[in-house]
Amino acid sequence: MATAVPTLVVAVALAYANAFGAAWQFDDFASFLAHPATQSLAGWWDALPGIRPLLKLSYALTRELGGGVIAVHATNIAIHALNACLLWALWRRWLPELAPSLARPDVAALLAALLFALHPAATEAVTYASGRSMSLAAAFGLAALVADDIVRVDPSRRRYAWAGVVLFALALAVRETAVAVAAVPLLRAWAAGQSLRVALWRLRGWACVLAAAAVAALATPGYRVFFGVSVATRDLAAQAMGQLLAHGYLFTHSLAGFTNIDPDLRVPAAWSPVLTACAALLVALVASMFAARRRHPWLAFAIAWYLVQLAPGNSLLPRLDLANDRHLYLALAGPMLALAILVVQLRARVLAGAIAVALCVVLAFATVQRNADYRSETALWQATVRDSPRKPRAWLNLGYAYRADGDTRRAAAAYRCALMLDPANAQAAINLDLVAPGDTAPARCPE
Template identity: 80%
Template sequence: MRAPHAIAILAGAVLLAYANAFGAAYQFDDFAAILAHPAAQGLAGWWQALPGIRPLLKLSYALTAELGGGAVAVHATNIAIHALNACLLWALWRRWLPGLAPSLECVEPAALLGALLFALHPAATEAVTYASGRSISLAAAFGLAALLADDVARAQPSRRVLAWAGPVLFALALAVRETALVIPALPLLRAWACGQSLRDELWRLRRYAGVLGAAALAALATPGYHVFFGVSLATRDLAAQAMGQVLAHGYLIAHPLLGRTNVDPDLRIPPAWSLALVACALLLVALVAVMLAARRRRPWLAFAIGWYFLWLAPANSLLPRLDLANDRHLYPALAGPALALACLLARRHAGRVAALALCAALTLATLHRNADYRSETALWQATVRDSPRKSRAWLNLGYARRLDGDLVQAAAAYRCALRLDPANAQAAIDLDLVAPGDREPARCPPDG
């Protein structure tokens, strides 16, 4: 397929699936990270905030503000980044699939379908429709561009300037989000899946090691990162982190990967090992076993599983986070399962018919999810529906109701937040603001 046709299909698919996302409201972290952050309000504020964490991300918001753009411009930029990522994945897959799936006759349809499934999956909405999700999608854009530039440089070794394009794009990805550090591992993963020499690949990636070293020194010299990692390391111990992340991975596979999105999932550190936690651990072990077993006969499957785990590793492994998992962290990892499914469906005519039906279903699911972002109230109504026993979700619904002027419903939400967590001081303060002396009982999901 000609490049203009593929790009038009991918861009059109993204525009269709996100047609109702341009007018989405600001949500949750958007107020602190964008609306109230000086570095996101203009170039002068961004410059004064240096050195700071994620400087290129904040520059992207500052440029939008500098050009006079509001919420619509912010969302339009996010949607454009998502379309770009779909196109970059298509370009990458059509170059990599001949080596990963040498018996696959229909490489071009599989590459396009893999990019389409990624573009249309509702799990991507939190990195696209949620304005603060840009940190994930923009870092992925620079990372995918780095991988593509690196592959082009391999094909044209005489043009030495191309050899630096990948490392420079990698540095830009790190300046957006530090979790982009996994990018150099992806060519290693491909070499491993294809049975190529890892030693030769490591030597080729020496420039990326230099970028990582420079980034580490920059992080050490940036006070914001001292706070960032200090808070992270103080969150929980390693044993609790291990149990929490086993649960988190089980959630990511069983919920957002299957299209069940939630901006604030009710995930808590298990007090001890349970049957559910053991089941999650066995699922992870099984996936790793399949990856290792598939390497010789189905390298594309081994690569797809490895891609999924590598992209999730920085946010969902050893380094603790306040939330065990968020749907938006699945964004770049999602491309792995999408590629595996595309390789399966593209092999047969019936599979291609099923692929069209699946793309239509994913488009409708994404449109439906985007509708939840139309207002704060709509989003938190959806969240308390899916996380009915999470106090923070009810607190945020109460705040949204309060902004709407619906003080009766705001008080009802605050009561639920307090019932679920009597120590939630913010809910107590807010309830007293909207209903002083309130003694009404909470009417929300019962205990049990």
């Protein structure tokens, strides 16, 4: 389909047209505006060895070339468009094997890539400047998968094998969770009923990269601190309960299009009916994956893709936040592939076309609406406290945004709410004293 790439690029450009003016937010100030490694190429070089060096290099290049917030967002949007195109390239190569009875695999491949490109859950990895780690790692990982598949189909094109190894290494240099990309060729072979041994042997170069990356991480002080803090965050039992809740949230909220940069998810103190429901959902997904392998390998692959891409950040290794929309970024491609195939399989082509158009329009509209929340710090945190009204950090950040706007009355009200929800929040107490010294107003959360 000669028009597929232009269609995807135009779709991303339209859905993210209002993201160019998005303001700096939350982690942007520490990870980009104030971090020495992102200020210049010299600063980046001096900071080596460090965590996620290629991600920091991408920011440093922007600053070195004189780019500001618009250039950062333009780069993120271009990366997202590239990822949609790479997914389309993968799906059109793999669908004849994963869905051999599908009458229009090219249409399904394009629709799956479009749904991924337009889904509002991707905005945190695109419109939020600090979310680039997810999208840039995905770009290198998806390019590595395309290169690997070229060699699989035509073994004589050996240069693509080396390209795949290098691209996979670059993905890991952007974000360590890109390790999940290495499992994708095995998932495709498993779902299609092909030899896992052959697929594994073809990935021997990738295995060497993983070994080298593990050694490099152990030798890098920043990674040792990073993983040390993570392991000390909570014990295994608490992590298991927390991640059950996180998977339930991602599936029922982020995947369904309900975006939130700071969801109110807390580690459960004990087992509950909600955790039972989350566990049942996860078991049902895994059971469906194995049950679908023989008759619907595309569905087994789509579910496996989703679960495997979430695994590095949402399984055994604890994180301070249980779940964020941006961690769904690459995992999102699996469910969107399954949804696209279900639509294309409908016998009534007019109905299938109408549903496809409706899905794209609804998702694009939701993305445009979500991008509008990023127009200012105040707008983003107003949206966040609307969705996480019981989370002290959301009110604390809203208070900071109001204070930056010069609205000390609303800032004080937000800080009071943060203190009511968390009386031990020292930062909220300090900030309240700065905007309202000697404040004695009643603590309550404003509408």
